[in-house]
Amino acid sequence: MAILVTGGAGYIGSVTVERLQAKGEHVVVLDDLAYGHRETLDSGIPFYQGRAGDRALLARILKDHEIESCIHFAALALVGESMEEPRKYFENNVEQGIALMSTLLAAGVRRVVFSSTCATYGEPDEIPIREQTRQWPKNPYGWSKLIVERLLSSYDTAYGLKFVALRYFNAAGATKRCGENHNPETHLVPNVLAAALGEKPEVRVFGNEYPTPDGTAIRDYVHVNDLADAHILALEHLRRGGASEFLNLGTGHGYSVLEVIDAARKVTGRAIHVRMESPRPGDPPRLVADATRAKAILGWVAHESDLAAILQSQWEWMQRHPRGHTASGN
Numbered sequence: 311m312a313i314l315v316t317g318g319a320g321y322i323g324s325v326t327v328e329r330l331q332a333k334g335e336h337v338v339v340l341d342d343l344a345y346g347h348r349e350t351l352d353s354g355i356p357f358y359q360g361r362a363g364d365r366a367l368l369a370r371i372l373k374d375h376e377i378e379s380c381i382h383f384a385a386l387a388l389v390g391e392s393m394e395e396p397r398k399y400f401e402n403n404v405e406q407g408i409a410l411m412s413t414l415l416a417a418g419v420r421r422v423v424f425s426s427t428c429a430t431y432g433e434p435d436e437i438p439i440r441e442q443t444r445q446w447p448k449n450p451y452g453w454s455k456l457i458v459e460r461l462l463s464s465y466d467t468a469y470g471l472k473f474v475a476l477r478y479f480n481a482a483g484a485t486k487r488c489g490e491n492h493n494p495e496t497h498l499v500p501n502v503l504a505a506a507l508g509e510k511p512e513v514r515v516f517g518n519e520y521p522t523p524d525g526t527a528i529r530d531y532v533h534v535n536d537l538a539d540a541h542i543l544a545l546e547h548l549r550r551g552g553a554s555e556f557l558n559l560g561t562g563h564g565y566s567v568l569e570v571i572d573a574a575r576k577v578t579g580r581a582i583h584v585r586m587e588s589p590r591p592g593d594p595p596r597l598v599a600d601a602t603r604a605k606a607i608l609g610w611v612a613h614e615s616d617l618a619a620i621l622q623s624q625w626e627w628m629q630r631h632p633r634g635h636t637a638s639g640n
């Protein structure tokens with residue numbers, strides 16, 4: 311029996327695949343490589359290049375492998391781009407998601423772990439954010455994820471599809487093999503470390519007049535290893551016959567942009583220059599999770615998410631892979 315991992319060549323997907331494999335799980339990866347890196351995957355892993363909602367390709371995968379569950383990472387995830395090109399986001403994240411879920415259901419696959427996001431909360435009316443906090447996304451990316459959440463919930467009621475929708479806060483950090491390497495890179499940690507490495511002249515800080523102690527936005531950073539573990543625990547929960555769940559994955563502790571930059575100066579021992587810019591539309595001042603439910607339901611705790619450890623792991627990875635995944639070939 312195998313687990314179908316869509317988006318398994320991406321950042322969080324490749325780390326999850328690495329950890330699933332280490333547990334002896336059989337994994338099949340489907341990724342269109344729009345943003346993923348084929349070389350992050352062990353050569354022994356069955357890999358299909360294509361879109362998550364390609365019904366003909368899915369039929370082939372379902373014929374070739376005995377798929378018992380699916381972890382659905384595949385999505386476009388650039389908030390700014392989603393504001394400019396919403397069609398792309400609804401088509402890729404929603405339409406492809408619908409086709410995937412329908413095909414899985416038709417084949418009798420009824421266990422799904424879904425990559426959702428704190429972006430579904432928009433500008434939350436309470437901090438820390440609980441799963442019951444009102445969800446009202448501020449951008450099409452967040453809406454595309456919330457629509458899939460609603461779809462999963464309806465499919466559970468009507469067709470018995472069991473799912474865990476994991477609402478990640480900010481993924482960061484690296485393993486020895488896989489690091490954060492998006493192109494374009496919009497995430498803070500790799501951008502701060504690129505400035506420390508001298509690959510970028512400075513870090514652009516978007517907004518310093520937020521209602522936070524130093525005026526910069528606060529986020530909850532979770533080590534990618536901790537996120538990967540949550541998927542494994544979620545699968546185990548579903549295999550035990552557990553109910554469908556929406557779960558926040560964060561640490562409950564937020565850091566401002568300037569605090570992350572300061573911590574990166576300490577970890578790297580390098581100067582990091584900062585350039586202040588206007589806030590980006592749709593960027594809330596503070597996003598911090600209440601993750602007590604993930605602990606209660608899955609037994610999940612973010613063991614590796616100390617900020618210095620996150621920075622250290624990504625720093626080591628970037629030094630070993632100065633031009634990212636593609637150039638290094640491992």
Ligand SMILES: NC(=O)c1ccc[n+]([C@@H]2O[C@H](COP(=O)([O-])OP(=O)(O)OC[C@H]3O[C@@H](n4cnc5c(N)ncnc54)[C@H](O)[C@@H]3O)[C@@H](O)[C@H]2O)c1
Nearest residue numbers: 317320321322342344345346361362384385387425427481
């Ligand atoms: N990185 C974060 O901090 C974060 C936070 C919250 C949620 N998420 C979600 O987690 C998931 C993984 O994020 P990531 O940071 O690893 O992104 P990523 O871009 O590195 O990985 C996504 C992968 O999916 C693939 N993909 C995209 N659309 C596809 C499609 N239609 N068919 C097949 N493959 C497709 C891409 O090629 C890529 O390999 C995404 O769903 C994202 O929305 C990420």
